[in-house]
Amino acid sequence: xxxxxxxxxxxxxxxxxxxxxxxxxxxxxxxxxxxxxxxxxxxxxxxxxxxxxxxxxxxxxxxxxxxxxxxxxxxxxxxxxxxxxxxxxxxxxxxxxxxxxxxxxxxxxxxxxxxxxxxxxxxxxxxxxxxxxxxxxxxxxxxxxxxxxxxxxxxxxxxxxxxxxxxxxxxxxxxxxxxxxxxxxxxxxxxxxxxxxxxxxxxxxxxxxxxxxxxxxxxxxxxxxxxxxxxxxxxxxxxxxxxxxxxxxxxxxxxxxxxxxxxxxxxxxxxxxxxxxxxxxxxxxxxxxxxxxxxxxxxxxxxxxxxxxxxxxxxxxxxxxxxxxxxxxxxxxxxxxxxxxxxxxxxxxxxxxxxxxxxxxxxxxxxxxxxxxxxxxxxxxxxxxxxxxxxxxxxxxxxxxxxxxxxxxxxxxxxxxxxxxxxxxxxxxxxxxxxxxxxxxxxxxxxxxxxxxxxxxxxxxxxxxxxxxxxxxxxxxxxxxxxxxxxxxxxxxxxxxxxxxxxxxxxxxxxxxxxxxxxxxxxxxxxxxxxx
Numbered sequence: 001x002x003x004x005x006x007x008x009x010x011x012x013x014x015x016x017x018x019x020x021x022x023x024x025x026x027x028x029x030x031x032x033x034x035x036x037x038x039x040x041x042x043x044x045x046x047x048x049x050x051x052x053x054x055x056x057x058x059x060x061x062x063x064x065x066x067x068x069x070x071x072x073x074x075x076x077x078x079x080x081x082x083x084x085x086x087x088x089x090x091x092x093x094x095x096x097x098x099x100x101x102x103x104x105x106x107x108x109x110x111x112x113x114x115x116x117x118x119x120x121x122x123x124x125x126x127x128x129x130x131x132x133x134x135x136x137x138x139x140x141x142x143x144x145x146x147x148x149x150x151x152x153x154x155x156x157x158x159x160x161x162x163x164x165x166x167x168x169x170x171x172x173x174x175x176x177x178x179x180x181x182x183x184x185x186x187x188x189x190x191x192x193x194x195x196x197x198x199x200x201x202x203x204x205x206x207x208x209x210x211x212x213x214x215x216x217x218x219x220x221x222x223x224x225x226x227x228x229x230x231x232x233x234x235x236x237x238x239x240x241x242x243x244x245x246x247x248x249x250x251x252x253x254x255x256x257x258x259x260x261x262x263x264x265x266x267x268x269x270x271x272x273x274x275x276x277x278x279x280x281x282x283x284x285x286x287x288x289x290x291x292x293x294x295x296x297x298x299x300x301x302x303x304x305x306x307x308x309x310x311x312x313x314x315x316x317x318x319x320x321x322x323x324x325x326x327x328x329x330x331x332x333x334x335x336x337x338x339x340x341x342x343x344x345x346x347x348x349x350x351x352x353x354x355x356x357x358x359x360x361x362x363x364x365x366x367x368x369x370x371x372x373x374x375x376x377x378x379x380x381x382x383x384x385x386x387x388x389x390x391x392x393x394x395x396x397x398x399x400x401x402x403x404x405x406x407x408x409x410x411x412x413x414x415x416x417x418x419x420x421x422x423x424x425x426x427x428x429x430x431x432x433x434x435x436x437x438x439x440x441x442x443x444x445x446x447x448x449x450x451x452x453x454x455x456x457x458x459x460x461x462x463x464x465x466x467x468x469x470x471x472x473x474x475x476x477x478x479x480x481x482x483x484x485x486x487x488x489x490x491x492x493x494x495x496x497x498x499x500x501x502x503x504x505x506x507x508x509x510x511x512x513x514x515x516x517x518x519x520x521x522x523x524x525x526x527x528x529x530x531x532x
Contacts, residue, residue: 002173007031029512032150035172036143036505039179042207043251045135049181050209050255056096056181057257057348060447061375067441070098070183070450074105074130076137078455083178084141084493092176100450101130101208103185108456120187120218124195128202131184135207140502141178147505149175183259183379183450184208186244188218193239200247204256211244212259212351212379213237215338217271229267230323233274234282234338238345245346259379260342261351264334269323273305273316282341284309289334290316291327336368343373349447351379356391357436363444370445377447380440384453390416392429392436400425488531496531 011027039045059066073079079099086097108115110130111122149172156165184203189196195218200211215237217230241258248256273290276283287307292314299315300306307314316324326334339350352365362380369376393415400407410425411417420426432439440446469478487495494500503522510518 004031004035004172007034024515026512029508032146032508033512035175036146037139038142038177039135039139042132042135042205043253045179045207046204046209046251046253046256048209049179049207050253050257053098053181053209053257054255057377057447060377060441064442064445065438066096067437067446068096068098068448069437070100070448071454072100072102072105072450072452073134073455074102074109076130076133076135078459079134080137080141080178081494082455083138083180087176087178088491088493094176094178094180098180098448098450099134099182100452101127101134101182101184102452103127103187105453105456106130106185120190124190124199125202127184127186127199128206128208131182131203131206131208134182135179138178138180142175143505144500144502145178146172146175147508150508151504181209182207183210183212183448186211186213188214188216189240189243191218193243196240197243197247200244201251204247204251204253209253209255210257210259212261213240213244214261214263214351214353216263216267229263230269230271231262231264231267231334231338232270233272233286234341235274236272237338238341241342241346257348258346259349259351260339260347261353261379262335262338262342263353264338265331265352265354267331268326268328269319270326271323273307273324279310285337287316289326289330290314291325292316332365336365339365339369339376340372343369343376349377349379351381353381357382357386357388358391358395359436359440359444362440362446366445376445378445379448379450380444380446382437382449382451384451384457387416388433389429392432393420393425396425396429396432498526 008027008031011025011030015022015025015027039048053068056066056068060068071082073082082099083094083097086094090097103120106126107120107122110126112126113122116122149168152168153165153172156162156168186196186199186203190199196213203211215231217232237260241260244258245256248254248258270286270290274283274286276287278284287309290307292307295306295313295315297313300313304315305318307316318324335352339352342350350369352362354362362378366376366378394412397407397410397412397415407425410420410423415425437446437449441449466478466482469482470476472478474481484495486492507518507520507522510520
């Protein structure tokens, strides 16, 4: 028997044991409410989704075509509609499709201060609040979908159609939840290791099975695609990775996943010189990347900081900001060391923030990492900060040039021009963009592809189109033709916005609680009936 059927039997027995005072309780209604509330709290979700993510990681190790994907969502409704669409378009299958929570979007859209840059200035608790909100909306999507199936059962019974009733019951018994793993951005931990631990606990309790943390200085944190990034020595970062692991283990989410992100490719500065006790240790390796001048003791100035390496005195170049700079051209080597060190000290996945989407660049770094950690896997940001069109057109241009192909018809610096949209080069570039995720999963060890800010951009684009039409000469047709007609024809669930907001579930509960006296909203005069 299914859990649903078992629940009916169990509640029936419970009602009978409580005598006539429970006669008005319908055991099937209770079973329906339990089915609609499968996950009782965030920890239930975190444990469930962590197991999913671990299984996906193992599947990818065996077959790199089985990579995973997500889109960044800045509101519970956005995450809900995304998962409803995935279930609709992929036969109810949510496998290998996650949610991503972007710190950038929390800062820009969810802070009580108003829109902020991605510099960890927003409230710490807003991140955990958004995780909770996302899962509230996904659980509501489950409840709504199951409510529709319960109505199918009731309609089939009323019609005396046992076959249809059995079919609807099978859908209930095999229902696939909208709840999927989330990769949640904790920035640089919002403070020291203790602050990171406390913040991680909040996020896990809200439902996060996977936390992404970066090696920037917390109070100097910058967006990964902006300048001025400052990294910390490895031991400082590893303390925060351990803090997140302790949070997972304390809360019983033993399979929790940690993504260690390195910003070293674009970070030319450090705030600290690492502690080192002997040549070649981790602190010494970090310091070896510093841009230094060799000096004599007589050259020391007031307040100079010096390093003794191999009997030589080295003076790191210190900026007026009191930051130290790394040697030019060391970014990739630092990324490799960061990644290896993180994986060897508790991280499960790595994230290398790059300046462009280039499979060979990413793959070359992963090849070096895998020499020391063979099963290393990467989370990669398919960022809207990249100009994908220009980048890939230039990549094709360069490849054709290397092959000796005639590219005289193209201006490499102007390849973004619409004049090239119908060209052979544009078609080749678009095909490479289309296959980028599969290619990079196969050739560069990318287990998870995400787009950090897609729904930020789609909201802006769709609102611009609606505003242009509605406030222009199209008037109401701008909404009807550009939105509602498409919703109806594409089967967008929220065209019935009252249903999406829970009115039918409210009606069910009214009937459970008040029986025939229930005043329900879904009667014949509900205008939502116009949508069939």
